[in-house]
Amino acid sequence: MRTRYWAACLAAVPVLISAALAQDATALRTRGLAATCANCHGTDGRTQGETVPTLAGRDRELIASRLREFRDGKRPATVMHQLAKGYTEEQIDTLAAYFAALKN
Amino acid sequence: MDRRRFLQGAAAVGISGSLGCASTGAVPSKGRVVVIGGGYGGATAAKYTRLFSGGAIDVTLVEPNAAFVSCPISNLVIGGTKTLADLTTGYDALTSKHGVKRVRDSVVGIDATGKTVKLASGDTLAYDKLVVSPGIDLMYDRIEGLQAANAGGQVLQAWKAGPETVALRAQLEAMPDGGVYAITIPEAPYRCPPGPYERACQVASYFKRAKPRSKVLILDANQDVTSKGPLFKRVWAEQYKGIVEYRPQHNAIQVDARAKAVKFDVQQDVKADVLNVLPPMRAGSIAVQSGLANVNSRWCNVDYQTFEATAMKDVHVIGDSIQIAPLMPKSGHMANSHAKVAAAAIVARLLGIEVNPVPMLTNTCYSFVDDKNVIHVASVHRYDADKKTFLTVPGSGGVSAAPSEVEGQYALSWARNIWADTLG
Numbered sequence: 001m002r003t004r005y006w007a008a009c010l011a012a013v014p015v016l017i018s019a020a021l022a023q024d025a026t027a028l029r030t031r032g033l034a035a036t037c038a039n040c041h042g043t044d045g046r047t048q049g050e051t052v053p054t055l056a057g058r059d060r061e062l063i064a065s066r067l068r069e070f071r072d073g074k075r076p077a078t079v080m081h082q083l084a085k086g087y088t089e090e091q092i093d094t095l096a097a098y099f100a101a102l103k104n
Numbered sequence: 105m106d107r108r109r110f111l112q113g114a115a116a117v118g119i120s121g122s123l124g125c126a127s128t129g130a131v132p133s134k135g136r137v138v139v140i141g142g143g144y145g146g147a148t149a150a151k152y153t154r155l156f157s158g159g160a161i162d163v164t165l166v167e168p169n170a171a172f173v174s175c176p177i178s179n180l181v182i183g184g185t186k187t188l189a190d191l192t193t194g195y196d197a198l199t200s201k202h203g204v205k206r207v208r209d210s211v212v213g214i215d216a217t218g219k220t221v222k223l224a225s226g227d228t229l230a231y232d233k234l235v236v237s238p239g240i241d242l243m244y245d246r247i248e249g250l251q252a253a254n255a256g257g258q259v260l261q262a263w264k265a266g267p268e269t270v271a272l273r274a275q276l277e278a279m280p281d282g283g284v285y286a287i288t289i290p291e292a293p294y295r296c297p298p299g300p301y302e303r304a305c306q307v308a309s310y311f312k313r314a315k316p317r318s319k320v321l322i323l324d325a326n327q328d329v330t331s332k333g334p335l336f337k338r339v340w341a342e343q344y345k346g347i348v349e350y351r352p353q354h355n356a357i358q359v360d361a362r363a364k365a366v367k368f369d370v371q372q373d374v375k376a377d378v379l380n381v382l383p384p385m386r387a388g389s390i391a392v393q394s395g396l397a398n399v400n401s402r403w404c405n406v407d408y409q410t411f412e413a414t415a416m417k418d419v420h421v422i423g424d425s426i427q428i429a430p431l432m433p434k435s436g437h438m439a440n441s442h443a444k445v446a447a448a449a450i451v452a453r454l455l456g457i458e459v460n461p462v463p464m465l466t467n468t469c470y471s472f473v474d475d476k477n478v479i480h481v482a483s484v485h486r487y488d489a490d491k492k493t494f495l496t497v498p499g500s501g502g503v504s505a506a507p508s509e510v511e512g513q514y515a516l517s518w519a520r521n522i523w524a525d526t527l528g
């Protein structure tokens with residue numbers, strides 16, 4: 001059964017040699033932080049549907065400034081003005097850099 | 105620390121979907137994780153353990169059901185504007201996109217010393233880290249007569265979305281105009297704090313358009329509405345005036361299925377045409393039976409930084425089963441958030457790197473007050489190393505100003521995205 005399982009996996013899933021092992025604690029922390037956005041914005045910020053914006057591949061400065069505008073009450077929102085207040089300056093910069101570096 | 109290299113790698117993982125069964129190739133397996141339960145918590149933990157480890161950790165998900173049925177949005181089935189099929193998502197993508205091995209079975213025992221779980225089929229699975237996400241069990245025995253009344257189909261809970269959700273809808277459809285629907289709410293904590301009040305709104309919305317002489321009675325064991333109280337009360341007073349009646353401090357202790365009556369510990373009996381009784385709740389049975397539920401045999405204490413159980417080493421409990429931190433609701437969104445923190449901690453430990461000292465959680469709970477208008481409660485939680493618990497970040501979070509159709513759009517978008525984030 002085990003052999004069949006691996007065989008099925010090998011056939012079905014591409015194996016990347018340049019494995020993105022999250023061996024670095026900071027990198028793992030960043031992915032964990034970004035995952036707090038994924039519930040509403042999709043895994044790695046790749047959104048389902050048109051209602052909520054995709055984050056992956058967006059401009060770094062744009063993501064950071066939007067978050068700060070929500071946090072400071074300068075941009076109207078339904079929920080983001082409440083959620084953005086939960087993140088520090090450093091976390092906002094980290095999130096912006098992470099999502100900007102992803103491909104949409 | 106080489107963030108750029110990692111980020112490039114992360115992007116590559118995103119494009120391919122996952123590394124899949126990378127342990128057969130260049131990356132040797134860094135460990136085996138078994139996940140019990142394929143709900144919002146367990147399915148997310150399985151997926152994110154694969155994602156965060158770049159496919160280096162083998163993950164097996166044990167879940168008896170063929171597909172995931174969401175509790176969030178299920179009140180719309182009771183209101184009549186969604187079907188159960190709308191809430192149902194298969195588990196296939198966890199395997200095809202993320203390389204999660206699935207076993208359709210139930211876990212009947214945990215051997216924390218030998219680090220194995222025993223399945224109902226008799227097989228055992230070995231683990232290095234175990235994730236337990238069994239959701240809740242309903243304590244029917246706390247309300248006299250409820251077990252039989254539920255088994256006979258007369259008094260439904262419909263709190264675990266599935267056949268009872270559809271059956272409750274059928275009872276409402278069969279009820280004549282001028283009838284009474286009553287829902288009883290147990291003392292907090294229970295799964296989905298705003299859920300019973302949303303359900304009352306959904307039934308009232310249906311009555312208003314189809315059976316306008318009918319009534320909705322909310323019989324709450326708590327002192328007051330436990331979530332979004334002012335918003336719900338305004339909706340009941342304005343939108344459902346003369347339809348919804350809210351009665352606090354009604355702790356149900358007995359049901360009579362034939363007389364369709366509920367008895368309370370103090371207050372007078374109530375009769376209704378459709379009785380929807382929610383008994384007290386506790387952690388899912390495997391958590392109770394294995395000894396993980398070490399808070400009054402109901403909930404599981406965890407080290408919040410990692411969600412490792414205080415009762416067992418290398419066993420992480422997430423979702424509705426845990427003893428909650430302050431202001432932490434038992435919700436699907438929260439279970440998904442727990443899962444990511446637990447997955448990151450498991451990956452860190454199995455790969456030998458530092459565990460995040462300040463993990464974060466978010467929560468957003470949307471409630472439909474009719475078929476289109478929605479209210480929310482949102483919060484952001486940060487681990488406090490001194491207090492060893494999650495605390496809400498001061499100034500963050502809040503509720504809607506008023507129900508709106510815009511939030512209705514966001515609620516449906518939320519559902520689509522979290523289902524994909526959990527299972528896709």
